[in-house]
Amino acid sequence: MNLHGIWAIYRFEMARFGRTIWTSLLTPVITTTLYFIVFGSAIGRQMGAVDGVAYGAFIVPGLMLLTIFSESIFNSSLGIYMPKFTGTIYELLSAPLSPVETVIGYVGAAATKSVTIGAIIFATAHLFVDLPIAHPFLMPLYLLLVAVTFCLFGFALGIWANGFEQLQVIPLLVVTPLTFLGGAFYSVTVLPEPWRTVTLFNPVVYLINGFRWTFFGVSDVDIGVSMGVTFAFLLLCLAAIVAIFRTGWRLKS
Secondary structure, rough: OHHHHHHHHHHHHHHHHHOOOOHHHHHHHHHHHHHHHHHHHHHHHOOOEOOOHHHHOOHHHHHHHHHHHHHHHHHHHHHHHHHHHHHHHHHHOOOOHHHHHHHHHHHHHHHHHHHHHHHHHHHHHHOOOOOOOOOOHHHHHHHHHHHHHHHHHHHHHHOOOHHHHHHHHHHHEEEEHHOOOOOOOOOOOOOOOOOHHOOOOOHHHHHHHHHHHHHHHHOOHHHHHHHHHHHHHHHHHHHHHHHHHHHOOOOOO
């Protein structure tokens, strides 16, 4: 294992994060505050508890994952896309680094950024609501699992994209709508049929509910199914990246 090479990629990517650190850290604080003003105060006052949890606290897991999804995809996709855009990808491919080491460097840095921002949102939420954690050991592990999974997805997206516009297509037109429709700010049990059944085909439902379970011990779907879907998506992303490096698709052409 070329630890020096992994560290070089990781340090380079984190340095890019450091150049915009105040913007990167201030944005989730402002966004979280606005969500709590609108949803927690204005709307939350008109709603009762959801599954025994105050509405202001209920939306925190969904709010955290909404940001984690976008940040993970953006950071990892941009990290691998920029070498393609500048033409330095050939230097990376010719370096004494295996595909596994390359992915660890880029995905590790992107996941670090995402988890850091998630922690900031979590801390900001404590300023507005009382936020109990039913499973304090599993919560950060699940957060890390989701961050790594979407960083892998973003890494594959960055290789697929042929322009900056394509980098935004999947996050804006697919991931974000699926998150809003996946119970980020409501319980899917309140939906009438057939929309409740249709919603269960949205994979994001299982990720959000798995994370919510680590907070409150309640979930709209079985926690075992949530974990299974999360790991299945992780393996799917890993398989896609393995196939890309084996064939050199959009890396060497």
